[in-house]
Ligand SMILES: Nc1nc2c(ncn2[C@@H]2O[C@H](COP(=O)(O)OP(=O)(O)OP(=O)(O)O)[C@@H](O)[C@H]2O)c(=O)[nH]1
C-alpha cells in the first residue's frame with residue numbers, strides 16, 4: 011500500500027509547480043468558484059486556501075465565516091484573494107444548496123446572477139464540495155442539473171470535486187481511488203445525467219482534522235489542511251495550464267443561464283399544461299352522469315384518444331425532460347383540441363340553456379300581457395251598446411246623446427215609438443259592429459302557444475333552435491299585444507254611425523215602410539239623419 015506522507019506529498023506538490031511547464035497565460039490571478047451543499051466545507055476551504063490552517067471553531071481570524079452543518083451560513087457570493095507563492099487565486103464562495111428544490115432554485119438564481127459579475131474574465135476552476143459522509147439524495151440530481159446548466163460541457167474540464175469530511179478516508183492512492191469510485195457510482199445512480207461531468211472532473215479529498223488515527227503515518231491538522239492547500243493550488247494551476255490559460259467564460263455562463271431559464275420557463279409551461287390536461291381528462295372521463303348527445307360524442311372521442319402521461323425521472327437532464335415534454339405536447343395535441351371543444355361546447359350549452367330560460371320567462375310574461383290586452387279588447391267589444399234612444403235622462407257617456415237628440419228632436423213621439431220598435435234592427439247593427447271589431451282585432455286568429463323543448467338532454471343545436479323559436483314567438487306576442495292595445499286605445503269612446511253599417515238600407519226601409527210611421531218624411535231626410543246617427547259606442 012502506497013502511503014502518502016505529508017512531507018512527501020507537500021514536497022512533490024511543490025515540485026509540481028515547477029514541472030507543470032508554466033505558460034504565460036497562467037501567470038495571473040486564477041479564478042476559482044466554490045459550489046456545494048450547505049455545511050459541505052466551502053467557506054472552510056476558502057480559509058485554507060487563504061493559508062489559515064490552524065483555525066479553531068469560531069476563530070476570529072477566519073476570512074470566510076464557517077458554520078456547523080446545522081444551517082446555511084454563507085448567504086451571498088463573495089470573492090476572496092488568496093495566494094501561494096506566485097500563484098494567486100480569486101476564490102468565490104457561494105451559498106450552499108439545500109434539500110429542497112424551491113430553496114435551491116433561489117440559490118441557483120443568485121449564483122448564476124452574481125458569479126458572472128465576480129468572475130468577469132471567466133473561471134479557471136470550479137470546486138464542487140461533497141462530504142463523503144453525505145448520502146446522495148434526489149436533490150443531487152437537481153444540483154447537478156443546475157451545475158451542468160451553469161457550466162456547460164466545455165467547462166467540465168475546469169471541474170474538481172472535493173470530497174470533504176474525508177478525515178477517515180485513508181490517505182493512500184488505492185483507498186482514495188476506491189472511495190472516488192464508490193461515491194461516483196452512488197452519485198451516478200441518482201444523477202446519471204451527470205456522467206460526463208463526473209468522468210471529466212478531477213477529484214480531491216479534504217481532511218479537516220486528522221487521518222488514520224493510530225497509523226504511524228498519521229498526520230494531524232494543520233498539516234492535512236496545508237496538504238489540501240498545496241493540492242488545490244496545484245490542481246487549479248494544472249487546470250489552467252491544461253486549458254492553455256483559457257478560462258471558461260462567464261459569458262458562456264450568462265448564455266447558459268439564459269438558455270437554462272428559457273428552457274425552464276418552457277418546461278414549467280409545458281408541465282403546467284400537461285397537468286392541466288390530465289386533470290381535465292379526468293374530469294371529463296370520470297363524469298358518470300348523463301350527457302347530451304353532442305357532449306357524449308366528444309367524451310367518447312376523448313376516451314378513445316386517452317391521456318398519454320409521461321415519466322420524468324429526477325435524474326434526467328433539463329434537455330432530456332424538455333424533449334420528452336415537447337413530444338408529449340405533440341402527442342396530446344389532438345386531445346387538447348378535443349378537450350377544448352368539449353369545454354367550449356359545455357360552456358356554450360350552459361349559456362344557451364340560461365338564455366332559453368330567460369327567453370321562456372320573457373315568453374310567460376309576454377303571454378300574460380297579451381292575455382291582459384286580449385281581455386281588455388274583448389271587454390271593450392262586449393261592452394259596446396246601443397244608444398238608449400228612449401231614455402233621455404241617462405245620457406250615453408260619450409256625448410252621443412247630442413247626435414241622437416238632434417235626430418230625435420225632429421221626430422214625434424210616435425217616431426220615438428218607431429225607434430223602439432226598430433230596436434231589434436239596431437241590435438243587429440250593434441252586433442255587426444261588435445263582430446267587426448272582433449274581426450279587425452284578429453284575436454281569433456292568434457295562436458299563442460309557447461314553444462316547448464322536446465328532448466330531456468337537449469344538444470346545443472336543440473337549444474339554439476329552441477331559442478330561435480322562442481325569440482320569434484316572443485316578438486310575435488309582443489307585436490300582437492301592441493296591436494291589440496293600440497286598437498283598444500284607438501276604439502276607446504269610439505261612436506259607430508249607422509252609415510258604417512252595411513245593412514243600413516234595411517233600417518231606412520223599415521222607417522220608410524213602417525206602418526207605424528205617422529207622417530211621410532222625405533226618404534232623403536230619413537237617410538241623412540239615420541246615416542249620421544251614432545248607433546253605438548265603445549266605453550271610454
Ligand atoms: N470533520 C470535518 N469537518 C469539516 C470539514 N469541512 C468542513 N467542516 C466543518 O463543517 C462545518 C461547516 O463548514 P462550512 O465551511 O461553514 O460549510 P459551507 O459549505 O461554507 O456551508 P454554507 O456556508 O452554510 O453553505 C464547519 O464547522 C467546518 O469546520 C471536514 O473535512 N471534516
Ligand SMILES: [Mg+2]
Nearest residue numbers: 052053083084
Ligand atoms: Mg459557507
